[in-house]
Amino acid sequence: MRAEQIGVKLGPRQVLSGVSAGFRAGEVTAILGPNGAGKSTLLACLAGLRRPDQGQVWLGDETILSLPPRIRAQRLGFIPQSPEVAWALEVEILVGLGRTPHIGARGLSREDGEAVARAMAAAGIEGLAGRDVTTLSGGERARVLIARALAGEPDWLLADEPLTGLDPGHQLDVAALFRAMAHGQGRGVIVTLHDLSLAARMADRILVLCEGGVASDGPPAQALTSEVLARAYGIEARLTPTEVGLTIEVLGRTA
């Protein structure tokens, strides 16, 4: 998947301008950046949910917007930011919604049922099948929503701030789930994140957005430097490589 010179204007504000980046299957890519840097906007463009004012998103040799919505939805799963679930649905029915782009006129087939079961097993939520979604804890809910996206068996999985609101333990669990999808199943995973250390830990590649452009792009150790953090976030930080990633100590605001 490739984004080419993406530019988006929201009202008078140029949110993204000339953003280009390639994404590889089998990798977790984290999109970072300060509030308002355009992370969610970029992700919506990548998901084909927003038409950029300039530029194109390519999936293979087709642009994402030229794909029929149903085909696009089969190849690309999207988890919106703080996703709402409107009704007190059972977990199994909610995960089944992920099959929407695949089901024919006759409703869920046995194949669909198997995909749902696989997705629930991958997310480790088999035990929740009959539970009412509104009664789940935050960590269970996050897993259920990931299973929902997995049920469609997409080649690409895009998630907007999937770790926000989870405790550190559940953040690690969900991060491991995303890594397993990329490394184990060969899917392309793209997530937007706020937590720098967590991004360094879970991502194979990091894209830092700042003022509508790409501030840096590469493996965590190269993409996250004190200079980039100063420019993008306006913070002074000390970065120390560790065996699981990077420790990032925020010292204060830059002068």
Add this chain to the structure above:
Amino acid sequence: MSVRRFMIPILIGLVLVLALISLSAGKVWVPLSLWFRPDDPLSAIILDLRLPRTLLAIAVGASLGMSGAALQGYTRNPLADPGVLGVSSMAALGAVLTLYLGISLQAVWVLPAAAMVAAILGVILLLGLAGSTSSVVTFILAGVILNSVAGAGVAVALSLAPNPWAVGEIINWMMGSLADRSLTDLQMALPFILAGCGLILTTGRALDALSLGEAGARSLGINMAATRWCLALGVGLATGAGVAVTGVIGFVGLVTPHLLRPLIGARPAGLLLPSAVGGAVIVLAADILVRLIPSVAEVKLGVAMAALGGPFFLALLLSLRRRVA
């Protein structure tokens, strides 16, 4: 699970039983043994008065129940229904305008056509006013706007009505009723109610996907523009055709899906058909009730439904508030 599977047969059974009662009940009770004697004057009551009334109750109840379930699914809001969101009022305004202008007598189709066009316009305005945000607040506000504009239009028509006949006709209209309707009325409404319900049923998958919000539904490949048009035409035709024949009967669309949700699950598409059958049950039951209330003139069905629906709405609001708090 077993309750779910048997819910539709149970509801259909209820409709059949209530339909039999509806054919027998009223000021004059007609026993079953007299139904099929063409020479008996009582059989005329069955065929000319109670049969159209019963069939209309089923058709209108079904259209309101399904419209309510569809609107609740689309807005993701259990307080939505054609009445609350102003669709019924718009249909009534369309009908009242033809009465006011005196053009309703020129052809039998003028009034129903006006009611349906106004209802479709109402849903389009509703979806347009609520915008792409689809938040609960904007929907309810859009409904308030439609209700008050339509109400004001009807009030203007009443106060400027050219003659007392028109005033009487309009007032009679405003209080929905199934009394004294003919098979012609049924023939007029039924095709549009069926077409409307058919259109609503095509949105089922989209309504399910909308449980995940609009971004979620679009990411699942749902065409939101097509969904909106099917919903606007479907709810507009079904509600408009019903209102054209019976006047405004509120709360059926609100109450029915809400009562069924705990029994058969909250999945919006799964609620559409049961809500149609359930709506028929409620309107039939209410219509039998108003016939049995001993009073000089029959209590209007729309008034009775409003009297029952108001407290129900209050209870629903209180339980929602408790859940939010």
